[in-house]
Amino acid sequence: MxxxxxxxxxxxxxxxxxxxxxxxxxxxxxxxxxxxxxxxSIDALELIVLLEKEYGIKLDDPxxxxxxxxxxxxxxEYIEAHRSI
Amino acid sequence: MPYKITCFVQIKDxxxxxxxxxxxxxxxxxxxxxxxxxxxxxxxxxxxKFHKMDGLSKLGIVATEVLFSNKYISPETALVxxxxxxxxxxxxxxxxxxxxxxxPAIFVYTxxxxxxxxxxxxxxxxxxxxxxxxxxxxxxxxVDYTNVLLDNSGIPxxxxxxxxxxxxxxxxxxxxxxxxxDLVFSAEKLDELYHFENERSAN
Amino acid sequence: xxxxxxxxxxxxxxxxFSTEENLELxxxxxSGLKLHKNKRLAxxxxxxxxxxxxxxxxxxxxxxxxxKFTKLEQMMLLAVHKVIAANPGINITDTALILSTTKGxxxxxxxxxxxxxxxxxxxxxxxxxxxxxxxxxxxxVVSNACVSGGLALAIAKRLMNSGRFxxxxxxxxDLVSDFVVSGFNSFLALSGEPCKPFSVDRKGISLGExxxxxxxTNRNPTxxxxxxxxxxxxxxxxxxxxxPSRTAEGLVHSIxxxxxxxxxxxxxxxYISAHGTATLFNDEMEAVAFNRLDxxxxxxxxxxxxxxxxxxxxxxxxxxxTKHSLLQNQLFTSLNYGAHGLSKPLHxxxxxxxxxxxxxxxxxxxxxxxxxxxxxxxEENAI
Numbered sequence: 037m038x039x040x041x042x043x044x045x046x047x048x049x050x051x052x053x054x055x056x057x058x059x060x061x062x063x064x065x066x067x068x069x070x071x072x073x074x075x076x077s078i079d080a081l082e083l084i085v086l087l088e089k090e091y092g093i094k095l096d097d098p099x100x101x102x103x104x105x106x107x108x109x110x111x112x113e114y115i116e117a118h119r120s121i
Numbered sequence: 122m123p124y125k126i127t128c129f130v131q132i133k134d135x136x137x138x139x140x141x142x143x144x145x146x147x148x149x150x151x152x153x154x155x156x157x158x159x160x161x162x163x164x165x166x167x168x169x170k171f172h173k174m175d176g177l178s179k180l181g182i183v184a185t186e187v188l189f190s191n192k193y194i195s196p197e198t199a200l201v202x203x204x205x206x207x208x209x210x211x212x213x214x215x216x217x218x219x220x221x222x223x224x225p226a227i228f229v230y231t232x233x234x235x236x237x238x239x240x241x242x243x244x245x246x247x248x249x250x251x252x253x254x255x256x257x258x259x260x261x262x263x264v265d266y267t268n269v270l271l272d273n274s275g276i277p278x279x280x281x282x283x284x285x286x287x288x289x290x291x292x293x294x295x296x297x298x299x300x301x302x303d304l305v306f307s308a309e310k311l312d313e314l315y316h317f318e319n320e321r322s323a324n
Numbered sequence: 325x326x327x328x329x330x331x332x333x334x335x336x337x338x339x340x341f342s343t344e345e346n347l348e349l350x351x352x353x354x355s356g357l358k359l360h361k362n363k364r365l366a367x368x369x370x371x372x373x374x375x376x377x378x379x380x381x382x383x384x385x386x387x388x389x390x391x392k393f394t395k396l397e398q399m400m401l402l403a404v405h406k407v408i409a410a411n412p413g414i415n416i417t418d419t420a421l422i423l424s425t426t427k428g429x430x431x432x433x434x435x436x437x438x439x440x441x442x443x444x445x446x447x448x449x450x451x452x453x454x455x456x457x458x459x460x461x462x463x464x465v466v467s468n469a470c471v472s473g474g475l476a477l478a479i480a481k482r483l484m485n486s487g488r489f490x491x492x493x494x495x496x497x498d499l500v501s502d503f504v505v506s507g508f509n510s511f512l513a514l515s516g517e518p519c520k521p522f523s524v525d526r527k528g529i530s531l532g533e534x535x536x537x538x539x540x541t542n543r544n545p546t547x548x549x550x551x552x553x554x555x556x557x558x559x560x561x562x563x564x565x566x567x568p569s570r571t572a573e574g575l576v577h578s579i580x581x582x583x584x585x586x587x588x589x590x591x592x593x594x595y596i597s598a599h600g601t602a603t604l605f606n607d608e609m610e611a612v613a614f615n616r617l618d619x620x621x622x623x624x625x626x627x628x629x630x631x632x633x634x635x636x637x638x639x640x641x642x643x644x645x646t647k648h649s650l651l652q653n654q655l656f657t658s659l660n661y662g663a664h665g666l667s668k669p670l671h672x673x674x675x676x677x678x679x680x681x682x683x684x685x686x687x688x689x690x691x692x693x694x695x696x697x698x699x700x701x702x703e704e705n706a707i
Contacts, residue, residue, distance in 0.1 A: 053226075055172040077567055078173075081225040081511060089222050096366065098512050196562075207428075207446055207467050212503075216433045219364075219506050228507035229566050229691060232426060234468045238692030241560040247577055249558050250694050251475060254446040254465040262464065265486040266479070273325050273485065274557065274581065 040112050048108075051086045052079050064108045072107075080105060092120035124271055125302030127278070129314060130188040132180065132293035139187050141317075153289040157183060173226060174239060175211040177204075177286040181236035182243060184293050188280065189244060192297075199249040199274075200237045201267050201281035202295075205256055207233045210286055236284065249276065258283040258294065260311035267298060267306075283315065325585070326542040327552040327701075328481035333538035333644045334406035336399045336497075337631060338373045341383050342406060347648055351676060353657050355630050357518040357530050364506050371518045372500045373532030373632035375399065388456065394429045394439055397452050399535035400497045404453060407493055407537045414539075420489040421463040423450045424476035424496035426636040428467075430503045453495065461489070469690030470599070470633070471558060472496065473640030474698050477540065478556040484542040491543070496640035497535035504635070505531060511566070513603055519633075521600035521626035521658060522607050522672055524665030529601045532632025536641045544707045551647040555586025555699035566691055568605055572613035574695035575687060579617055582685075582697035593622050593699075594681045595655060597646040599688045600626020601633050602660075606689060611666035619685070625673045629659025639688040643698060650681045650702040 045059045052075065066072045069080070080098070083105050087093040093115065095101060104114045131138045135156055137145040145163050150156035157179045161171055164186050171182055181202075211230045218224055229235065234252040241247070249270055253262060267281045278299040285292040294315045298306050304314075335346040338356030349356075356373040381390040384398040387405050400423075408414055425446060432443045442448055450463035464483065466476050473496035480492045498504075508514050508529065515528035540553075559581070561574035568575075583590055596619060598610050607626075614620050627642045634641055649656060655673045664672070686698040 053172040054169065056169050076564065078226050078229060078565075084512075085222055085224055085510070094366075200560075205445070205447065209444065212427075212430065212433065212444075215503065215507060219502065223506050223510040225507070225510040228510055231503075231507065232467070232469045232691055234690075234692040234694060235565055238560060238565045238694070241562040241693060242564070245562050247559050247562050247574055250468065250560050250692075251466065251479065251558070252468045254450075254467050255462065256447045259462070262483075265488055266482060269325075269482040269486050273482075274585070 040115065041108055044108055044112055044115070047086055047090055051082055062108060066107060068105055068107060091115050093118050123300060124268065124298050124306040125300060126304040126306050126310065127297040127299050127302040128188060129296040130184050130293065132184055132291055137183070137187055144187055153291055168243060175230035176289070177208060177211065177233065177284065178230060178236045178239045180286055180291055180293055181240050181284055184284065184295050185240050185244065185280065188295055188297055194244055194246070195277045196246050197248050197276050198246055199267070199270050199276050199279040200240065200246070201251055201263055201270070201279055202237060202284055203253040203255055203259065203263060204233065204283060204285040205254065206285065206287045207254055210289070249274065258315055260308040260315070264306065264308045264311060271298070325481065325485045327554050328477065328484065328540050328542055329545045330551045330553065330647050331539040331541060331545065332407050332410040333536065333647070334403045335534065335536050335641060335644060336375070336403045337534040338375050339630065341402060343644065343648070350630055350645065350656055353659060353676065355518060355659055356532065357632055362505060364502055365509055367516065370505065370514055371530045373530065373634070374500050375533055393452065394432065394443060396429055396497055396499050396535070397449065400453055400495050400537070401456055403535045403537035404457060404493055404495050407539050408457060411539060416458050417460045418491060419459065420461055420492035421450070421454055421459045422476050422480050422492050422494045423453065423463050423465045424472040424494070424636050424640060425449065426467060426469060426472060426498055427501065427503060431499060431501045434502070467636070469692050469694055470635055471639055471688040471690045471694045471696040472636040473638055474643055474686060474688050474696045475558060476640060477553055477643060477698065478558070480540050481542070481553055481556065491539070491541040493537055493539055494640065495535065495537040496637040498533060498635035498637050500531045500533045515602060518660055519602035519628055520660040520662060521602045521628055522664065522666060522670065523661055524663045526602040526604065526607065526665055528603055530628070530632040532634040534631060534634040534637040534641050536637055536644055538640070538644060548706055549651060549702055549704045551650050551700050551702050553698060554701045555582040556697065557581035557585065558694060558696045561693040561695065563693055565693060568609040568689055570609065570612070572609045572616065574693060575609065575613040575689060575697070576616050578695045578697035579613065579685065579687065582699050586699040588683060588699065590617055590619055592683050593619060593685050594679065595649060595684045596622050596624040597642050597684060597686045598624055598626050600628050600658070602628060608666055609689070610687065611668040611670050614670060615668040620669050621671050623655050623671050623673050623679065625656055625658035639686065639696065643686050646684050646686050646700055650684055650700060653678050653681050655679050
């Protein structure tokens with residue numbers, strides 16, 4: 037379980053070019069958008085790309101993204117339930 | 122024309138110069154991307170969004186960081202930029218990505234004017250922007266256009282010049298133009314300043 | 325500053341290869357958006373305004389060898405040719421060339437392209453146009469996202485004011501390339517149906533391609549009536565590189581400054597040709613801007629339901645349509661507008677109608693936070 041969360045954080049740091057952050061800087065339940073990590077609309081689109089690239093999950097509805105990308109925990113839960121790779 | 126070059130920045134061959142004086146030299150940088158990263162650190166820029174940008178935008182952020190240091194910059198400061206290759210380096214990246222999964226973060230940078238957007242966001246400039254494409258730096262075009270803006274649109278200052286990121290080689294020459302400064306803002310002066318450093322680099 | 329007079333123009337688009345053909349179809353509310361196959365997209369197809377290559381080759385064959393020129397070059401050369409043909413006495417060596425495009429010959433980057441890779445340089449594209457007609461000065465090329473076409477008119481006016489030249493042909497063009505289709509698709513910005521500017525059920529943009537050219541001058545024109553550019557301004561939002569400012573800072577700023585330069589008041593504006601791309605954010609941003617400036621009751625349309633978003637051509641194409649709207653005292657329907665889908669009111673043109681028009685505002689916005697406002701005036705008295 038915790039391996040997925042760590043792996044996810046590493047992927048996010050890499051995919052979103054969050055170079056000044058380390059895995060330990062992102063809390064599992066911290067909001068990713070808004071004040072949390074300060075991610076923006078392009079980051080949200082990149083997370084959709086990440087889901088497909090790393091976990092084989094295709095997300096066509098960006099509205100769904102809003103529910104999933106709330107935190108690392110929420111993302112990990114969704115990935116565990118829907119991943120194909 | 123009563124306009125002056127208040128100051129100017131040049132970036133080439135791992136060196137950053139302000140008013141011809143070396144501000145940073147990063148001989149140890151392994152390549153252009155590394156140079157930008159090192160310059161970011163050496164200048165204490167502290168702007169995490171930097172790492173999401175493409176080479177051209179990073180170059181613009183580094184250049185204006187030096188050009189604007191210790192100065193008040195009016196939000197009306199116009200940006201009059203130019204280069205030869207538009208956003209070609211990033212275009213090639215997107216073209217490559219088209220064979221697999223496309224990155225919106227790469228696509229958004231496939232326009233040369235994005236660098237002006239990034240500079241505007243960081244320095245809160247809500248000003249006139251234009252990006253010209255020319256084979257070589259064309260001082261006469263830049264000076265004529267900038268002068269018209271300064272004369273007619275109530276604009277107090279402008280940043281103008283050349284910002285090229287091609288085959289991972291960079292060449293930046295940007296001037297801050299206003300009514301203050303010792304150097305006259307003219308095509309001849311721009312030509313002289315630009316070529317002086319570029320010839321030096323060739324030796 | 326001396327005004328810029330808009331003289332002969334030509335539109336090369338899916339709605340025809342002349343301004344006359346285009347105006348005829350637009351006045352019949354016919355759209356150039358059709359369903360096209362595209363392997364790159366999950367749904368395999370998209371609505372777009374694409375020029376049929378065979379028709380283009382056939383038309384271009386009359387002035388040059390199609391195999392020597394890229395699709396975009398054929399489009400642009402045809403448009404410029406038409407403008408020059410309408411002015412048989414024109415002195416090309418006395419005429420500047422100003423070119424607007426966002427991606428130029430970007431399709432040349434594809435492996436299958438028969439053209440040399442260096443054709444992708446915008447200066448090479450400009451050189452092709454320059455050499456074909458014998459222009460003698462270095463073309464002025466502008467690439468500034470989706471405001472480029474309108475900015476090119478502002479550039480013409482400004483450079484004429486500096487004394488560089490007194491007459492120019494401004495040409496703008498862009499393709500519906502796989503490059504931009506794939507990019508906008510990654511932004512989830514493409515609508516699955518023909519775009520619906522300002523509508524509550526709008527789902528994004530439809531892409532389009534076009535090439536447009538226009539002869540412009542700051543010399544007093546001989547023919548009346550004539551439309552002139554009397555005020556222009558651009559301003560960055562300083563907010564985000566792909567999303568417009570929610571409070572429309574840059575657009576409001578541009579419109580205010582353009583109105584000031586035009587020496588008119590906002591109340592005098594008779595018609596607005598908006599950017600209206602049909603994304604959720606752009607249309608909402610424009611509604612906010614027009615309401616902030618008390619322009620919400622001015623008849624307004626978007627031409628993107630007819631052409632799609634033609635990128636580097638759009639602001640120039642739509643400025644030309646604005647010019648003809650003024651000359652004909654004609655307001656054209658804002659196509660595909662259903663129920664109002666904005667938080668603020670706007671006076672959207674729902675049916676073609678005649679109106680007494682003298683001043684028009686053209687707006688455009690683009691990636692990188694850029695915004696542009698142009699004020700056009702119809703001169704009916706001798707100058």
